[in-house]
Amino acid sequence: xxQAFRQSMAWLHTWCxxxxxxxxxxxxxxxxxxxxxxxxxRWMQPERPLSARxxxxxEAVSLALRRLQQxxxxxxxxxxxxxxxxxxxxxxxxxxxxxxxxxxxxRSRSEQLDLATGEPLVRRDTGGGQLLYRMHxxxxxxxxxxxxxIVGICTMFMLAAIVTGVIIHKKIFRDFFTFRxxxxxxxxxxxxxxxxxxxxxxxxxxxxxGLIFFMYxxxxxxISATYGAGEENRRVFFDELFERSDLPDRAGSAAPMAVxxxxxxxxxxxxxxxxxxxxxxxxxxxxNARVIVGRPQDSPLRASGQLVFDGVSGALLxxxxxxxxVPKAVRDVLLGLHEGLFAGxxxxxxxxxxxxxxxxxxxxGLVLWTxxxxxxxxxxxxxxxxxLAVVDRLNVxxxxxxxxxxxxxxxxxxLIPVAVDGRAxxxxxxxxxxxSTALLxxxxxxxxxxxxxxxxxxxxxxxLIPAVNxxxxxxxxxxxxxxxxxxxxxxxxxxxxAMIGFAMVFAVAAWRLRRRMLASAVLSPHASRGxxxxxxxxxxx
Amino acid sequence: MARQMRDSGNVxxxxxxxxxxxxxxxxxxxxxxFSGYAxxxxxxxxxxxxxxxxxxxxxxxxxxxxxAVYAGAILWAxxxxxxxxxxxxxxxxxxxxxxxxxxxxxxxxx
Numbered sequence: 001x002x003q004a005f006r007q008s009m010a011w012l013h014t015w016c017x018x019x020x021x022x023x024x025x026x027x028x029x030x031x032x033x034x035x036x037x038x039x040x041x042r043w044m045q046p047e048r049p050l051s052a053r054x055x056x057x058x059e060a061v062s063l064a065l066r067r068l069q070q071x072x073x074x075x076x077x078x079x080x081x082x083x084x085x086x087x088x089x090x091x092x093x094x095x096x097x098x099x100x101x102x103x104x105x106x107r108s109r110s111e112q113l114d115l116a117t118g119e120p121l122v123r124r125d126t127g128g129g130q131l132l133y134r135m136h137x138x139x140x141x142x143x144x145x146x147x148x149x150i151v152g153i154c155t156m157f158m159l160a161a162i163v164t165g166v167i168i169h170k171k172i173f174r175d176f177f178t179f180r181x182x183x184x185x186x187x188x189x190x191x192x193x194x195x196x197x198x199x200x201x202x203x204x205x206x207x208x209x210g211l212i213f214f215m216y217x218x219x220x221x222x223i224s225a226t227y228g229a230g231e232e233n234r235r236v237f238f239d240e241l242f243e244r245s246d247l248p249d250r251a252g253s254a255a256p257m258a259v260x261x262x263x264x265x266x267x268x269x270x271x272x273x274x275x276x277x278x279x280x281x282x283x284x285x286x287x288n289a290r291v292i293v294g295r296p297q298d299s300p301l302r303a304s305g306q307l308v309f310d311g312v313s314g315a316l317l318x319x320x321x322x323x324x325x326v327p328k329a330v331r332d333v334l335l336g337l338h339e340g341l342f343a344g345x346x347x348x349x350x351x352x353x354x355x356x357x358x359x360x361x362x363x364x365g366l367v368l369w370t371x372x373x374x375x376x377x378x379x380x381x382x383x384x385x386x387x388l389a390v391v392d393r394l395n396v397x398x399x400x401x402x403x404x405x406x407x408x409x410x411x412x413x414x415l416i417p418v419a420v421d422g423r424a425x426x427x428x429x430x431x432x433x434x435x436s437t438a439l440l441x442x443x444x445x446x447x448x449x450x451x452x453x454x455x456x457x458x459x460x461x462x463x464l465i466p467a468v469n470x471x472x473x474x475x476x477x478x479x480x481x482x483x484x485x486x487x488x489x490x491x492x493x494x495x496x497x498a499m500i501g502f503a504m505v506f507a508v509a510a511w512r513l514r515r516r517m518l519a520s521a522v523l524s525p526h527a528s529r530g531x532x533x534x535x536x537x538x539x540x541x
Numbered sequence: 542m543a544r545q546m547r548d549s550g551n552v553x554x555x556x557x558x559x560x561x562x563x564x565x566x567x568x569x570x571x572x573x574x575f576s577g578y579a580x581x582x583x584x585x586x587x588x589x590x591x592x593x594x595x596x597x598x599x600x601x602x603x604x605x606x607x608x609a610v611y612a613g614a615i616l617w618a619x620x621x622x623x624x625x626x627x628x629x630x631x632x633x634x635x636x637x638x639x640x641x642x643x644x645x646x647x648x649x650x651x
Contacts, residue, residue, distance in 0.1 A: 008620055009616065009620070011619070159612045160612055163612055164616060211608045212608075215607070219585060219604045219608075222582060240596065240597040241600075241601060327601045327602040327605070328601065
């Protein structure tokens with residue numbers, strides 16, 4: 001019975017992982033890149049000054065307010081995001097206009113401002129790291145809602161795969177230290193195990209919290225059972241949950257705004273200098289104006305401190321606590337851990353490496369499936385099935401092809417002329433055109449060759465990135481390295497160095513694979529005999 | 542069924558997998574996806590009624606837990622002896638939860 005249970009769980013694990021493995025691979029890889037989203041943003045906009053300009057909060061806020069007053073004197077909401085660390089590079093304003101006569105929500109707009117002039121920044125049009133990051137949950141080329149559902153279903157598969165994986169995994173600690181290299185199927189299993197077990201808490205956290213982000217969509221019946229269906233009732237739920245009803249509606253009578261500087265000073269007195277993340281003004285210019293001053297996130301608790309001021313009298317109305325209740329704290333911690341906005345450089349790298357481990361775990365699992373199938377088929381003496389061939393090709397085309405696509409995205413950023421209309425869209429097109437080409441290539445070439453060739457191409461394109469960067473911009477290593485040494489700001493140099501690192505990893509992989517293929521070709525002219533010899537050695541062990 | 546699923550690892554069985562076997566697997570997938578979802582949602586609705594906390598927070602808590610319930614239901618659907626049992630074993634508790642929630646929240650909109 002116990003044996004049967006474990007076997008059905010093994011079956012479930014295999015198929016959960018296989019069916020959506022490539023989508024999960026895409027989500028994990030782009031999401032992992034997203035842990036360095038603003039770093040990638042900086043690299044993809046070489047027009048930025050080398051170092052970020054700094055300005056006192058009060059000065060930045062008054063620049064922002066000038067722009068808001070000019071652009072949207074009649075607004076429902078003004079929002080000013082201050083540049084305070086890697087998470088916010090620029091002074092950002094956002095506004096929403098008043099609803100129209102029919103009660104339809106007003107238009108909203110967002111701009112990034114120059115800290116020196118208060119004018120909108122002029123930079124190349126690019127999706128940047130934000131687009132890569134967003135792709136891991138909105139995918140691309142499809143309506144957001146469709147993407148959310150696809151992502152949610154795949155995440156549910158992932159959750160089932162993780163739980164069943166733990167169940168079928170008997171010797172967690174022993175396997176932790178077990179890696180038998182160059183043993184074919186056995187090595188893929190060991191690799192899959194090590195990658196899964198070392199980062200298991202991360203995999204579980206990232207998967208479960210991923211579902212929490214869109215739980216109101218996925219589990220909509222739970223909300224509508226209590227609050228009733230429809231958008232209106234949902235809003236009641238959110239207002240109740242986040243106590244948004246505290247903020248009054250528009251009074252409709254104009255009143256002069258209070259000066260913001262004392263509010264910012266109050267916030268900085270409580271939290272420390274430079275510790276103001278945003279100023280959110282509701283009903284600006286109205287008698288019921290409110291000013292919310294927010295603090296940066298320095299822990300996974302997303303709802304960090306807030307101060308609410310009366311926007312007319314300037315009086316402090318409420319000093320919000322970071323934690324309001326246990327369920328909300330649990331939610332905030334889960335979402336905060338997923339986003340990792342609080343993470344400093346060391347933790348950020350750990351996030352990145354865990355994400356890569358997750359990506360590699362999925363990749364190793366997919367390859368393991370084909371290795372197992374192949375050896376079983378050969379043992380039974382029957383020809384390979386179409387299903388195996390399809391999985392093989394998708395594996396090469398995705399595991400080696402998607403990284404090539406991402407490299408193409410970076411290269412397109414440097415190669416598409418700045419003046420081209422819609423260049424940001426074309427950067428993304430470049431990524432998907434190149435990835436599709438890799439998939440096609442994988443479908444047409446002999447399997448072993450396809451792996452070697454695509455890995456070699458990946459090595460080449462990642463190696464090309466710093467070179468093309470040096471030709472097209474003045475933000476190359478000869479400039480960024482001395483700057484990094486001088487300032488301690490390694491982001492730009494780090495990007496190019498990381499690309500060289502990836503190029504080397506792909507080159508080593510291609511080279512080793514080629515050597516192995518040559519070796520097996522020398523041992524026996526028939527590839528199948530080579531595989532058979534490998535399997536005999538395994539059995540003898 | 543459990544034995545058949547075990548055999549699916551075997552090349553011969555999976556190649557010669559009878560249509561009855563395939564149908565049973567399909568049925569189980571359906572049970573896991575739909576009955577499992579219904580059960581997870583219904584249990585969460587019930588939880589959101591009975592948890593001793595403010596309404597909005599009870600709904601939040603129950604919603605957050607629902608995915609763990611769903612995952613458990615999916616595993617269960619593949620662990621039980623037959624596909625029919627997987628359907629019934631999830632659908633009946635789901636219906637029971639829905640009825641109890643409805644009785645508990647007679648005043649609320651459902």
